[in-house]
Amino acid sequence: MAVNLAVFNDFLPVQGVRIGIASAGIKRVGRKDVVIFEVAEGGSIAGVFTTNAFCAAPVTLSKANLAHQPRYLIINTGNANAGTGARGMVDAKAVCQALAEKTGVSAEQILPFSTGVIGEPLPVAKITAVLGDALTNLAENNWFDASNGIMTTDTQPKGASRQFEHDGITYTISGISKGAGMIMPNMATMLGFIATDAAIEQSVLQQICQECADVSFNRITIDGDTSTNDSCMLIATGAAGNAPVTQASGALYEKLKAELRDIFIELAHAIVRDGEGATKFVTIKVEETASKEEALQVAYTVAHSPLVKTALFASDANWGRILAAVGRAGVKNMVLDAIRIYLDDVCIVENGGRAVSYTEAQGAAVLKNAEFTIRICLGRGDVQETIWTTDLSHDYVTINADYRS
């Protein structure tokens, strides 16, 4: 079950990025499970990584190697190389070393990413054996195959792509993500790889990557669990020929950031839509707050409440559960009477209780849809934040309890 949109297959190539795919048979013979991104010399790469204190060895290595003008990204599925102790780092480095030898760059110029089973040693030999295959088929138009190649238990590949013009130059952005499907003992690793042909100064690229991730990948939640391997990478090749963008670039800087943000959000939404057992795609907007922090506190408390999530699954407009979740979010000095809660445009809570105008039929009409917004107005400021989540269904329990891959 999922709330997916149609599979995306309209990728625009991004000049300066070539992608190669191979099958190492890590988990299943014949499955494409190794993807290599090659970034032309002169490109920049930025990244945002999991905040889990126990990040996997490839994450630690990729973070460090970002400083060495990386030229290649290598992603494997089927094994997360997480919870693998000291051996994890040795194995991650071995893969980078092998790719370095085949490409003539230094091992520090390679960023490794792994997703899949945790606690099992990375099958290094299987991966290095197919590096040649992947390098042989490097091509600019391999984005769709890559979107398939990074899937684990996702029910469909995820991608987004667009072009825009500015001052006579056409810029292209393409990206892929993988997400929240997790079958024991896997983790819900989120990966995002986005590239543009704009030239962007590295420190600015990092800032843009962080800002875009903060309103996209960092604003989605299926079940509150954070993987040891989550990573989101942004590549800027410079092939479009513009003068490198800095924060002083004005309109182009703003335009690029807005377009990238939209792509990031599309890719993040695709992960939520493919959430395990999801039957609803739910936007939670918290408005009129005194700070970003309290807006997010309330939004995540509502999004993570099993009582709210099961009510959404049941298409039950259970305003009492939402109100109680707001109340326990830890925001100081909230005034109950000031709070209004809406399902799309239907006011369900005001003046400390169920809205006088509210009827169950109104709530049911909204919740029968597969997508809707819960809007919570705290009446204590002018800050707002938005996050996206799903319901909690029988299928979620089934997927996470009954199967073992």
Add this chain to the structure above:
Amino acid sequence: MAVNLAVFNDFLPVQGVRIGIASAGIKRVGRKDVVIFEVAEGGSIAGVFTTNAFCAAPVTLSKANLAHQPRYLIINTGNANAGTGARGMVDAKAVCQALAEKTGVSAEQILPFSTGVIGEPLPVAKITAVLGDALTNLAENNWFDASNGIMTTDTQPKGASRQFEHDGITYTISGISKGAGMIMPNMATMLGFIATDAAIEQSVLQQICQECADVSFNRITIDGDTSTNDSCMLIATGAAGNAPVTQASGALYEKLKAELRDIFIELAHAIVRDGEGATKFVTIKVEETASKEEALQVAYTVAHSPLVKTALFASDANWGRILAAVGRAGVKNMVLDAIRIYLDDVCIVENGGRAVSYTEAQGAAVLKNAEFTIRICLGRGDVQETIWTTDLSHDYVTINADYRS
């Protein structure tokens, strides 16, 4: 489904406390749904209440009335008088006023408690109509009926009772609780009422009540949701004849606190055991931490992780999910290699990954039991904390999504 022990029916009367029960037919005709506690003059009452910012009107009123030497507690089920706006307080006061008139005390000497449906006006007339019935059958030996009378969707009544001697005086403690059963649109209100015949100075009683609740009712979690009506009340009648206990009372103070703590913990455990859809009663001990706060952060993050909870339901010793939950708990500068995780006595994680000695058969042997301990050692201090929780089963989703009462 539940992990209940046998129904408790060995209550010892507590001199100075009489209990009356009546049937107001709030939700179902004939059901006992009103319970009155009468505390003899000279007794003390302390209380700990929900931290939900939107506490219900009866909670607000009980908090305020604690200062007025309360003589009666009145509890109704079937309606929580929560999310009822300004009318909620008017209704709660009306019940107190009616009971005051029948008993000759002031309305401020009455503490009201409500649990059940939220968002519906309290049926004041139904309750006040049966106050006479309840007062007529006031008796010291009505504890078992009271334990039944405060149930909502609990599958069985909950109680505990014990005596101990100190310096030639026999002291008695009895208590009842109700818990986590919640059927839409109810909330999981936790209520606890404990009484002893010891004489305890009011400020000391409040301190003891808070300390005991902190290691019992405040250390259990089914799904992380906090009700608007949670309340735990401790009564000390003084009928045992001791000189009022203060913190300077030395051995008796310590003994009383220890015995009360055990009763509080028994009553809190009973709530977890009767958790919705629970198939496991799980103790989570976090040890070797630098502070109480970080021990609790880790314990609750593990206890609330849907991935961990579904694995427990599946009797799967998924050490990777537990480790990842520890990693995202927000404790700064944790060292992965220092962490050890045990299922009962079986070490499942050490040196940054699966323990070398660990076999799946060992984990399966522990998890096939209905009760076990997850012990997490952080290796960074000497503080420890314990909480109790349940798994996340299909029945949890069914109870919370499929039914509507």
